[in-house]
Amino acid sequence: MIESPYFPYAFALLIAVPFLIYTRQFVYSYIKFKKQELNFLTVKGQSEQRIHAYERITLFLERIKPANLVTKFDENLATHEYLFLIEKTINEEFDYNASQQLYLTKNSWNKVVNCKNNTLHLLHKTYENLSNESTLQDYKTVFLMNYMNGEDYISTCIEDLRKENLIIN
Known part of the structure; x- marks a missing residue:
């Protein structure tokens, strides 16, 4: 046998x-596993943020329902003061909830904006159509009646958000 140095x-x-x-191979497998774990945690975090956004927007929509608006503020206010405060x-x-649009679809966010604008429009339209002798209670009653006689756009929007949230999650 030949011995070599x-x-x-x-x-x-x-x-x-x-x-x-x-x-x-072990190091690459470990790195791949850690990347998957990080991706899972990121997706889970985004999902939680999305759910929180839907909750906040739903709460906003509930707060701008006319039935909830008429219970706000002092009954002794003048109608124009009440309108201004509302x-x-x-x-x-x-404005506080505007950042939540990042987690909603564009279509859903547009529906939320439309709900806000429609509510403000209804507030002003009701005020313009009332006589100067009308009390705040008269204004609130007419405002509620106008909303009830029209399309319930807020409840429709909330239902659409609920369906979309179920689809996404």
């Missing part, structure tokens, strides 16, 4: 190569 190095290399290959409240709450 490189024989111990060749033997060490022969043993080390499979070990290095298995180590490399409009201010709706716009402030809408």
Whole structure:
């Protein structure tokens, strides 16, 4: 048998190569698993944020329902003061929730904006059609009646959000 001075190095290399290959494969598998875990956690976090957005927008829509608006503020206010305060409240709450549009579809966000605008329009239209002698209670009654006689766009929007949320999640 021919003895070479490189024989111990060749033997060490022969043993080390499979070990290095298995180590490399283990490291790549571990990295792949960690990426999948991170992706899962990211998707889970986005899903939770999306659910929270739907909850906040639904709460906003519930708050701008005329039945809930007429219970706000002091009964001793003048009609124009009440109108100003309600409009201010709706716009402030809408601005507070505007960031939630990131988690809703464009169509759903447009429906929410339309609900807000329709409610404000109904508030002003009711005020314009009332006589100057009308009390705040008269205004609230006519406002509620106008909403009830028209399309219930807020409940429709909430139902659409509920369906969309079920589809997405």
